[in-house]
Amino acid sequence: MDGNGRWAQQRNRPRLFGHQAGARRVREIVNACPDLGIKYLTIFAFSTENWKRTQAEVSGLMMLFRRYIQKESQALLREGVRVRFIGDRDRLEAKLVRLMDELETLTAGNDRVHLTIALNYGGRDEVARATRRLAHEVAAGHIRPEDVDAETLARFLDTCVLPDPDLVIRTSGEARISNFLLWQSAYAEYEFTPVLWPDFTAEIFGEIVGRFSQRERRFGAIGH
Numbered sequence: 001m002d003g004n005g006r007w008a009q010q011r012n013r014p015r016l017f018g019h020q021a022g023a024r025r026v027r028e029i030v031n032a033c034p035d036l037g038i039k040y041l042t043i044f045a046f047s048t049e050n051w052k053r054t055q056a057e058v059s060g061l062m063m064l065f066r067r068y069i070q071k072e073s074q075a076l077l078r079e080g081v082r083v084r085f086i087g088d089r090d091r092l093e094a095k096l097v098r099l100m101d102e103l104e105t106l107t108a109g110n111d112r113v114h115l116t117i118a119l120n121y122g123g124r125d126e127v128a129r130a131t132r133r134l135a136h137e138v139a140a141g142h143i144r145p146e147d148v149d150a151e152t153l154a155r156f157l158d159t160c161v162l163p164d165p166d167l168v169i170r171t172s173g174e175a176r177i178s179n180f181l182l183w184q185s186a187y188a189e190y191e192f193t194p195v196l197w198p199d200f201t202a203e204i205f206g207e208i209v210g211r212f213s214q215r216e217r218r219f220g221a222i223g224h
């Protein structure tokens, strides 16, 4: 959800104003998913690198996440959205983690759209944490080292119950991966749009998904 800061700057407003506008976009994009045939949507809310921002911006974002959960819980439940969080929860404040856990539990019976929110998430950090957990299993004698393959490691990732992404969309004109779903995106298609996240409408989302569906995906094999 990139471009909130620049969107605010263009309006001579503080960065948090942009994040608030960005938060309001999320509902529209989530609600657009069923009609577009999208069952799984993952949004990048806060990276393991975002702690480098000013303390004011970080605490403002944390407040926004708490508020988003409190405000949107009932609507998400009603709309059939199952919410999951990925990322390292250890560094997040206890109050926020409790709200995250509650929202996951509240929506656990939903199946219309699966919304995953990446919060204190980094692809490398995720692979490192997965490897640590796997190493414990090996050390405990539950898994033999020679049985460890890509599929084994994937079972220890935060995304273990989710399918790999088919399409990754980056807003705001940046053409970088920035540590997002590194392992899972091995065969994902990428789309880059200059649109800043607070301006990213369901219509633009639909156009991008439409373009994606025209692409031929070969997964390393030979095309027709």
Ligand code: FPP
Pocket (backbone or CB within 6 Å): 001, 002, 003, 004, 005, 006, 007, 019, 020, 022, 023, 026, 044, 045, 046, 047, 050, 061, 064, 065, 068, 117, 172
């Ligand atoms: C990146 O844009 C955006 C973020 C780091 C925050 C994203 C958070 C929200 C939109 C709040 C919604 C939260 C939830 C849980 C739905 P940027 O600030 O890096 O933009 P810039 O590149 O223009 O500075």
